[in-house]
Amino acid sequence: MIDTEFAHLHPAPDHSLHLVLPPAAAEAAIDAGWAEQHPIARLGLISPGAVMVYAPRDAHEADIAADLVRASYAYATGSTRSLRAET
Numbered sequence: 001m002i003d004t005e006f007a008h009l010h011p012a013p014d015h016s017l018h019l020v021l022p023p024a025a026a027e028a029a030i031d032a033g034w035a036e037q038h039p040i041a042r043l044g045l046i047s048p049g050a051v052m053v054y055a056p057r058d059a060h061e062a063d064i065a066a067d068l069v070r071a072s073y074a075y076a077t078g079s080t081r082s083l084r085a086e087t
Contacts, residue, residue, distance in 0.1 A: 017069065053068055
């Protein structure tokens, strides 16, 4: 993540995302199988909430990925927001 970037989408054919979530939300996304911790975050060089979200394969997964992006934006802007139950 660079400067104030909270998320970015990788181009085709990958379509995965990097984003920063509150640590508890990142842990929940990882536990649910939607994401993995960014390798640099594992080294402690960036926020522990930095994750790589797997590319969605269908509309349901796209909704979950979009919700994670919204949660990342809320975290970056200091808003309070909870993740949906599906994640």
